[in-house]
Amino acid sequence: MKARVTVTLKSGVLDPQGKAIEGALASLGIRGILGVRQGKVFDVELATEDAGEAEATLRQACEKLLANTVIENFHYEVETPGQNGGGRRGRETAPATLSPDDPTVEAADDAEMPIEGHP
DSSP states (O other): OEEEEEEEEOTTBOOHHHHHHHHHHHHTTOOOOOOOOOEEEEEEEOSOOOHHHHHHHHHHHIIIIIOOTTTEEEEEEEEOTTOSSOOEEEEESSOTTOOTTSGGGGGGSOOOBOOTTOO
């Protein structure tokens, strides 16, 4: 079974690479771009044909390695057997085990987060 995982910065997190790309596009004369946010994409091949098991594996991979859930969101699409593209979709913005009473939830808010070493 195949899947695609997309990881993007949360909306309030500064994206200097996106800003650099935005500036480069403008300097190349490409007009009409209002903003750019960069991310990363992972194409994953899974050993299972069970969509539920695949989603659980992907969620665990994202939460533990592929995404920094404090500053990044992740989205995954699982291609179920017999489909050409599309498939089941999942979206997570933070580990599912967090509750509003958990003290670590505060760090996962979409607040502006400066780059370390910059004001």
